[in-house]
Amino acid sequence: MSLGIALFLLANLVAALVAAARRPTPADLMLTALLFGSTGVGVLVLLARAMQLPALVDVALTLALLAAITGIAFARRAWHAGSRDE
Template structure:
């Protein structure tokens, strides 16, 4: 029961972080909010693995941790260029 409460709390944290996606002044702020989603989603999965008694969820959490950084890397390398007269800065 405590674990489900912890998962609920973490979900509320994720939802609060969504405000930053909506009003983030720069594109990087929005990207960082997505990164927060990755970390909090990972924590939710780990807690649910204990609360729902499904140890195979830890493997999904492993996949999350491997793939969460891919979006940020692509963002920095491909979308947010150095000398860009960009529309979204």
């Protein structure tokens, strides 16, 4: 059951990724990377259940925290007007 849901979430992610790679603006791509933050956490906790590996919950905790750092770095430091947005 948990592995099935994890597979569904991964399929979701890959679909979003392929679709976003065609988009013109970097912000769209970054939002997909942030989608990986929340969905990746979901996949990891589901895998922890399915594989009987409780240590993966720790990985999920780390991921939840560090996805925010990348997002903030993007918004505060990297996203300039010259980077081909609308």
